[in-house]
Amino acid sequence: MLFYLAKMMIGRIHLSLLVALVHGLVIAAALTHTDDFVSLEALRNTWMDVPPNWSGADPCGHSWSGISCSGNRVVSITLASFNLSGQLSSDIARLSELQTLDLSYNKGMTGPLPAAIGNLKKLSSLILVGCGFSGPIPPSIGSLQQLVYLSLNSNNFIGEIPSSIGNLSNLYWLDLADNKLSGTIPVSNGSTPGLDMLLQTKHFHFGRNQLSGEIPTQLFSSSMTLIHLLLENNQLSGSIPSTLGLVQTLEAVRLDRNSLSGPVPQNLNNLTSIQELFLANNQLSGPLPNLTGMNSLNYVDMSNNSFDATNVPPWFSSLQSLTSLIMENTHIRGQLPVSMFSPFQLQTVSLKNNRINGTLNIGSIYSSQLKVIDLQNNLVDAFTQRAGYSVQIILVDNPICTEGGTENYCTFLYQSNSSYSTPAENCTPLPCDADKLSSPTCKCAYPYTGTLSFRAPSFSNFGNSSVFASLEKKLMDTFRSRSLPVDSVSLNNPTKDIDSYLVLNLQVFPSGQDYFNYTGISGVGFMLSNQTFKPPHGFGPFYFIGNNYPYFAGLTSASHKSSRTGVFIGAAVCGIVLLLLLLLAGLYALCQRKRAETATKKSDPFASWDPNAKSGGVPQLKGTKSFSFGELKRCTDNFSDMNDVGSGGYGKVYRGILSNGQVVAIKRAQQGSSQGGLEFKTEIELLSRVHHKNVVSLVGFCFDHGEQMLVYEFIANGTLKDSLSGRSGIRLDWVRRLRIALGAAKGLQYLHDLANPPIIHRDIKSNNILLDERLNAKVADFGLSKLMGDPEKGHVTTQVKGTMGYLDPEYYMTQQLTDKSDVYSFGVLLLELLTSRSPIERGKYIVMEVKEAMDKSKDLYNLQEILDPIVASSTAPKSVEKFVDLALMCVQELGVNRPSMSEVVKGIENVMELAGLNPNVESVSTSSSYGGTSKGSEHPYSNESLFASTVAYSPTSVVEENDRVQRD
CATH class of the missing domain: 3.80.10.10 (Ribonuclease Inhibitor)
Known part of the structure; x- marks a missing residue:
C-alpha cells in the first residue's frame, strides 16, 4: 500500500522540482x-x-x-x-x-x-x-x-x-564571586603561573567566597590595567599590600568584610581614578588613611576598624565628588565643619559610634541631594536648625537627646527611601490573567524576570527616580541595538543587601506577542550574562541572576508539516527506500510522541490537582524540579525503614541519594492528608522562589501516583531544638550560638528584604532552624508562610497561625500579620539560645521570666539562674548582656518598636565583635568539634524536626491550648 502511495506521488510531482528538492535535502542532511x-x-x-x-x-x-x-x-x-x-x-x-x-x-x-x-x-x-x-x-x-x-x-x-x-x-x-572557593590567591612562582600575569584583565571579582591568607604583594604592579578589584566577604588576613597603590587604573576597590589588619598603605591616594572604596569591617589599625587628591571618589566606607583616634580629617570637605561618606566606629573626634556638607552630589553621611562633639551645623548651602546625616551615639550637644531643611538628621544617643530632647532627630531612626517602581508610560495598567503582568506600556504579557545586583554603586539614594529611569533607558537602548524582541523593561524594589550591593528586580516584557520564544530568551539572557549591557555611570559592576522562563511557545504546526512533506518527497524519490524511511519515520514519530507526552507531564505535573480541595489552586512554581514516584522510590530503597529519619503529623522523612550522588531528605505526606496538601502547595511555591545559604534548599517535589513529597537538601544535624535540648549530642558553646543566631537572622532577613515578593515565615522557632554539618543555620518549614501583601499597607490580614510561645501578641490581637511578627518570634528564639529552655515551660513564659528577673545594675543583668550555664560562664559577659538587650528589643509589645531583621543582623554582628569574633568568617569547625554526651537520638531528624506542631488561634483557644498543640 505504501509503495503505491509513493508511486502516485512521483507521478504527480514535476521531475525538475523533485530533483531540486532532493538536492536541497541532501545538502541539509550533511550540513552539520x-x-x-x-x-x-x-x-x-x-x-x-x-x-x-x-x-x-x-x-x-x-x-x-x-x-x-x-x-x-x-x-x-x-x-x-x-x-x-x-x-x-x-x-x-x-x-x-x-x-x-x-x-x-x-x-x-x-x-x-x-x-x-x-x-x-x-x-x-x-x-x-x-x-x-x-x-x-x-x-x-x-x-x-x-x-x-x-x-x-x-x-x-x-x-x-x-x-x-x-x-x-x-x-x-574574571568573575569567580559567590562560590565556596578557599585557599590563597595564586601568584606566579618560577614555572607556576599566577593571577599577577593577567596584565590585560580589567575585572577581578572574587567576593563572597572563603579565600584566606594574605593578599600577595606580588599580585599588583604598575603594568596592570585592572579597574575593578572585588575581594569583599572572604577570610583574607594580613595587611593591604602597598603595591596596590601602583595600579592607577583602578576605579572600584572592595576589601571589606575580611580580617585585614595593620595600617592602610600611605600611597593609597595615588589611586586618583577610584570611585568606590570599601574597607569596612576589618581589623585595620594605625592612622586614618589620607584620601586627599582622590577627587573621583564617590563612595567611601571604612567603618568598623581599629584606626587611631583622630580629629575630623580635612579630606572630608575636599572630595567634591562624594555621594556617600560612611565612617562608622572609626574613632573620629571633634566638630564637623559646615563645609563637609556642601559637595553638590552628597547624599549620605553616616558617622555613627564615633566621638563627634560640639554643635552640628549643616549650613545654608548644603547639597540639594543630601538625604541622611546619621550621627547616632556621638557627643553632639547642639544642633543649629534651619527652616525648611529636608535632610533626615539622626542624633539618637547624643547628649542633645539623652538630656531630654524630644525633637524628631532624637526619636526616630533611619527610614529607607528605596521605593522606586517603573511608572506606566502615559497609560492605564491593565488587570491581567494568570501569570501575566501589566508592562510599563500597559500590555499584559509574561515577562522574563530576574535580579540585577550592582556590587559597588556610587550612590546611596535609592529613591532617586531619575537614576533608575536612566538605567531603564540604557537597558532598552541595548536591547534595541541587538534587535531583540523587547517591548519594555520594569525595575522595582531597590534594596541594599548586607554586602552593600544594590539589588533590583528586573522584568523584561516581550514585543509583538505576550511571551518570549526560545530565541528571544537566548538573546536577552546572553546580553545580560556576557556583560554586553553596560550600565550608566555610577552603578558599577553588576551581575544578573535570571529566573527560569516557563512560558515558551511551542514550535508551529507549519514547521512540522514542512518537515513531514520533505520526508514524503524524499521517500518518493528514493523509491524502494520509501518503505524503510516511512517505517523509521513512524517509529520516530511514535517515540517523539511518547517523549512529548513525558515532557508535557513533566512541564505540568499538577494536571490532576484538584483546585476545589482544601489545598487551594494549582501551585505556581519557579523552575523547581519534578521527580517521578519511581525516582524517589529507587533513591530511598523503596522507602525502607533503614532510610526513615523522622516522622510527624504530616508524614515521614526519608534519606535518599539521587542519581547524581546528592544526599537529600524526602518529606512524604500521609495519603489523603488535606492539611498536608495546603502545606505542600505553600512550601513548594515559596521555596521555589528563594535561594540563600541560610534558607533550606528545595531540590524538587513529587506529585505522582497520588503522592505528595518534598525533596530538600539533607541537613545532617537536625534542628536547633535537638541541640539545645541535648537530644542530638551536640554541645553548643556561646560562640556557636552566636553564629547560629547570625545565620538564622540572615536567612530571615533575606525572606523579608530580598525575596520577591517578600515572605513572612510565620512559624520561626527552634524546631524550624536546621543545622548542617558545619552547624550553619538554615531556616526551614514554610508550610504556614505568607507572601507580603500590599506594601503600602505593610500587613496581611489573615487567620492567626503560629506556635504557642513564639506568637506575636500584636498579631494575635489584630489578626494583621507583618514582618515584625517574625521579629517577635525570632526574639523568643534568641531567648531560647540564651537559656536552652522552651518558650513555655512548666506554665512559665520565658519572655516574662527574663523581664521580671532583669536588673541591669548587676552582672549578666542578674539572669544567672535563667541562663544556660554554658552561656553564663562565657568569657565575654558584655556580649551576653547585649544579646539580651537585642532579644528584648525584638519582643517589644508593639511591632513599630521592634527592629527590622536587617537591624537584628547588624545587632548580632556587633555582639559578636564584643565577643572577639569576626562576624564575616564562618566557623571552620564541624559538629564533631562540639560533641557532648549523646542522648541516643538515632537520626538527625527527630520526631519534631520538620513537622513540629503549630496551632491556629481563635479568641477562645489561647488558654485552652496552653499545654496542647495541634495541627491546623
Whole structure:
C-alpha cells in the first residue's frame, strides 16, 4: 500500500522540482559536522527539558534553539534561562570550533566541570552564571588561550583558584564571586603561573567566597590595567599590600568584610581614578588613611576598624565628588565643619559610634541631594536648625537627646527611601490573567524576570527616580541595538543587601506577542550574562541572576508539516527506500510522541490537582524540579525503614541519594492528608522562589501516583531544638550560638528584604532552624508562610497561625500579620539560645521570666539562674548582656518598636565583635568539634524536626491550648 502511495506521488510531482528538492535535502542532511552533531546529541540525551526543536540530525540546518553555526560548525551555545537540568559531560570537547558557551541561570545544571573543557581551544566566552555547578574549577581552563570572558560566579565551586588561569593572557573579565572557593590567591612562582600575569584583565571579582591568607604583594604592579578589584566577604588576613597603590587604573576597590589588619598603605591616594572604596569591617589599625587628591571618589566606607583616634580629617570637605561618606566606629573626634556638607552630589553621611562633639551645623548651602546625616551615639550637644531643611538628621544617643530632647532627630531612626517602581508610560495598567503582568506600556504579557545586583554603586539614594529611569533607558537602548524582541523593561524594589550591593528586580516584557520564544530568551539572557549591557555611570559592576522562563511557545504546526512533506518527497524519490524511511519515520514519530507526552507531564505535573480541595489552586512554581514516584522510590530503597529519619503529623522523612550522588531528605505526606496538601502547595511555591545559604534548599517535589513529597537538601544535624535540648549530642558553646543566631537572622532577613515578593515565615522557632554539618543555620518549614501583601499597607490580614510561645501578641490581637511578627518570634528564639529552655515551660513564659528577673545594675543583668550555664560562664559577659538587650528589643509589645531583621543582623554582628569574633568568617569547625554526651537520638531528624506542631488561634483557644498543640 505504501509503495503505491509513493508511486502516485512521483507521478504527480514535476521531475525538475523533485530533483531540486532532493538536492536541497541532501545538502541539509550533511550540513552539520559529524563531531558537532555527536556532541550535541550526547548533551541532548544527558540534559532534561531541552527545547522541543532539538530533534533530527541537523542542528545547524534546522536551527536548534540556542545553537549558532558558521558553515556546518557549531560556534555558539547560548541557553540562558532555558530550564535545563543535568550535568555538563566531557562530550562538549568534540565541539572544536566552539567560541561561546553560556548556560547561565539554569539552576538544575549541576555537578563538576569536566576537565575536557580545556580542549575547546577556540573558546572566548565561558559563562556559567547562577547555575548549580560544584566541585573544583578544573586547572585545564588555563589551556583556553582565546578566553576573554570567564564568568563562573554564583555556583557552588570549591577548592582553590587554579593558578593556571594566569596563562589566559587575553582575559578581560574574571568573575569567580559567590562560590565556596578557599585557599590563597595564586601568584606566579618560577614555572607556576599566577593571577599577577593577567596584565590585560580589567575585572577581578572574587567576593563572597572563603579565600584566606594574605593578599600577595606580588599580585599588583604598575603594568596592570585592572579597574575593578572585588575581594569583599572572604577570610583574607594580613595587611593591604602597598603595591596596590601602583595600579592607577583602578576605579572600584572592595576589601571589606575580611580580617585585614595593620595600617592602610600611605600611597593609597595615588589611586586618583577610584570611585568606590570599601574597607569596612576589618581589623585595620594605625592612622586614618589620607584620601586627599582622590577627587573621583564617590563612595567611601571604612567603618568598623581599629584606626587611631583622630580629629575630623580635612579630606572630608575636599572630595567634591562624594555621594556617600560612611565612617562608622572609626574613632573620629571633634566638630564637623559646615563645609563637609556642601559637595553638590552628597547624599549620605553616616558617622555613627564615633566621638563627634560640639554643635552640628549643616549650613545654608548644603547639597540639594543630601538625604541622611546619621550621627547616632556621638557627643553632639547642639544642633543649629534651619527652616525648611529636608535632610533626615539622626542624633539618637547624643547628649542633645539623652538630656531630654524630644525633637524628631532624637526619636526616630533611619527610614529607607528605596521605593522606586517603573511608572506606566502615559497609560492605564491593565488587570491581567494568570501569570501575566501589566508592562510599563500597559500590555499584559509574561515577562522574563530576574535580579540585577550592582556590587559597588556610587550612590546611596535609592529613591532617586531619575537614576533608575536612566538605567531603564540604557537597558532598552541595548536591547534595541541587538534587535531583540523587547517591548519594555520594569525595575522595582531597590534594596541594599548586607554586602552593600544594590539589588533590583528586573522584568523584561516581550514585543509583538505576550511571551518570549526560545530565541528571544537566548538573546536577552546572553546580553545580560556576557556583560554586553553596560550600565550608566555610577552603578558599577553588576551581575544578573535570571529566573527560569516557563512560558515558551511551542514550535508551529507549519514547521512540522514542512518537515513531514520533505520526508514524503524524499521517500518518493528514493523509491524502494520509501518503505524503510516511512517505517523509521513512524517509529520516530511514535517515540517523539511518547517523549512529548513525558515532557508535557513533566512541564505540568499538577494536571490532576484538584483546585476545589482544601489545598487551594494549582501551585505556581519557579523552575523547581519534578521527580517521578519511581525516582524517589529507587533513591530511598523503596522507602525502607533503614532510610526513615523522622516522622510527624504530616508524614515521614526519608534519606535518599539521587542519581547524581546528592544526599537529600524526602518529606512524604500521609495519603489523603488535606492539611498536608495546603502545606505542600505553600512550601513548594515559596521555596521555589528563594535561594540563600541560610534558607533550606528545595531540590524538587513529587506529585505522582497520588503522592505528595518534598525533596530538600539533607541537613545532617537536625534542628536547633535537638541541640539545645541535648537530644542530638551536640554541645553548643556561646560562640556557636552566636553564629547560629547570625545565620538564622540572615536567612530571615533575606525572606523579608530580598525575596520577591517578600515572605513572612510565620512559624520561626527552634524546631524550624536546621543545622548542617558545619552547624550553619538554615531556616526551614514554610508550610504556614505568607507572601507580603500590599506594601503600602505593610500587613496581611489573615487567620492567626503560629506556635504557642513564639506568637506575636500584636498579631494575635489584630489578626494583621507583618514582618515584625517574625521579629517577635525570632526574639523568643534568641531567648531560647540564651537559656536552652522552651518558650513555655512548666506554665512559665520565658519572655516574662527574663523581664521580671532583669536588673541591669548587676552582672549578666542578674539572669544567672535563667541562663544556660554554658552561656553564663562565657568569657565575654558584655556580649551576653547585649544579646539580651537585642532579644528584648525584638519582643517589644508593639511591632513599630521592634527592629527590622536587617537591624537584628547588624545587632548580632556587633555582639559578636564584643565577643572577639569576626562576624564575616564562618566557623571552620564541624559538629564533631562540639560533641557532648549523646542522648541516643538515632537520626538527625527527630520526631519534631520538620513537622513540629503549630496551632491556629481563635479568641477562645489561647488558654485552652496552653499545654496542647495541634495541627491546623
